[in-house]
């Protein structure tokens with residue numbers, strides 16, 4: 001008996017990955033003044049620094065900014081100017097301050113699901129940035145509880161469920177990320193609605209889940225979420 005439905009935030013409620021991609025494209029253009037960007041494999045080297053730094057800085061735009069600075073210094077062999085370091089910081093600030101753009105149909109979908117279930121919001125990332133986006137989105141009043149966590153894995157979901165006081169059978173997660181919204185939730189014995197977004201962060205690619213699970217539905221857009229939730233709730 002499903003009683004609680006949780007939504008992911010980035011690329012489930014609002015557009016996110018596109019802003020990071022724009023920042024990284026601008027970063028590559030900027031580094032082009034110093035190095036042969038294609039030859040230096042900037043994308044892969046930045047990703048390598050980001051992967052290493054996740055454990056230090058956590059997820060989000062602030063960690064990405066520090067990684068961009070660190071990788072730029074390494075790739076240019078410390079030739080990058082202070083002016084260009086400032087430009088890299090500004091790219092991160094632009095991601096942090098970007099207006100929230102809700103996905104089409106998501107407000108209606110959240111309102112519809114809220115008629116029958118208690119809603120939670122579970123997102124990982126930078127606390128300050130996520131709080132600001134939730135406030136700007138105008139959606140916060142729909143959610144009974146908002147959890148901004150450092151990692152979305154089985155222990156995290158178990159802790160949230162314990163704090164809410166529900167069993168996995170009562171819980172359903174809606175999200176775009178196979179590795180953090182779907183796989184751990186199914187593993188825990190809860191249900192999930194997978195709503196893929198057209199872009200997926202490189203760090204989250206290649207993470208699979210049990211696509212044959214009877215506790216899973218996949219939909220292609222926000223407007224299909226309420227029907228999928230109801231069909232899993234039975």
Ligand SMILES: [Mg+2]
Pocket residue numbers: 008009010011012175176177
């Ligand atoms: Mg997401």
